[in-house]
Amino acid sequence: MVNYIYLHGFASSNNSTKAQYIGNHFQNCQIPLTIPDLNDGNFSQLTLTRQLQQAAALFPDAVTPVRIIGSSLGGLAAAWLGQQYSQVESLVLLAPALGFLDLWLSYLGEAQVKQWQETDSLLVYHYGERRMLPIHYQFVEDLKQYSLNQLNRPIPTLILQGRYDEVIPIAFSRRYASERPWVKLIELESDHSLTNVLPQIWQAIQHFFNLSPSTP
Known part of the structure; x- marks a missing residue:
């Protein structure tokens, strides 16, 4: 038995278009897919560490194989x-947020980042809630400890x-992908949302995980 988990993106929710589309296809295959709300009722105190702890708590035990689909920051x-x-045996990453912190801080600019640090609050648009919500600067401090260079486990x-x-x-x-032979990149004719290529995404997921209606 394999445990499947879907992790949504930053300022999104488990009701996002991609989450629901992929979830419906898993349901059609009669395969359970867990889609947690990574906002955890408190978006303001979101950190990557909290997300990792929340997701890991969904693992059924220490040995059952886990396959994860992650979108953007969820990727x-x-x-x-x-x-x-080690029980995570394979991953599908949808527009993963590689380099997210540096990109975001660069976009905000030095003055706005300094203000965020001093006030410990930055308003961002939350697509799941459809409104502006504050997020604490701890999000930045926490993310700084996660260097992509440390991602070196050869997992499909x-x-x-x-x-x-x-x-x-x-x-x-x-x-x-070029630095990791175990990573395959498929480029699609789309933007960050990927909403215009959902059938292609499902086909790729189905093939990669070898899913069928009879998959346990």
Whole structure:
């Protein structure tokens, strides 16, 4: 028996378009897919470490194989779970947030980052809640400890990303895959949302995980 988990992206929710689309297809295959709400009722205190702890708590035991699908920041979390837990046997990363922190801080600019640090609050648009919500600077401090160079466990990984990703340039995934022979990158005609290529994404997931209606 394999345990399947889907991790949504930053400022999103377990009701996102991709989460529901993929969840419905798993249901059609009669395969349980766990889709936690990584906001955990408190988006303001979100950290990657908290996400990893929340996701790992869903593992049924210490030996049952786990396969994870992660979108954007959820993709980064999935990669770290694969690094930290030997029972994670394969990953599908959808537009993973590789280099997310540096990109975001650069986008905000030095003055806004300094203000965020001083006030311990930055308003961001939360797509799941459809409103602006604050997030603490601890998110930044926590994420600084996670260097991509440490992601070196040879775990079968499939990255699906749009060539026109406006949030996380596809160059990050190209570099990540080129340095890790166990990572395969499929480039799609899409942007960060990937909503126009959902059938292609499901087909790739189904093939990579060898899923069928009879899969246990």
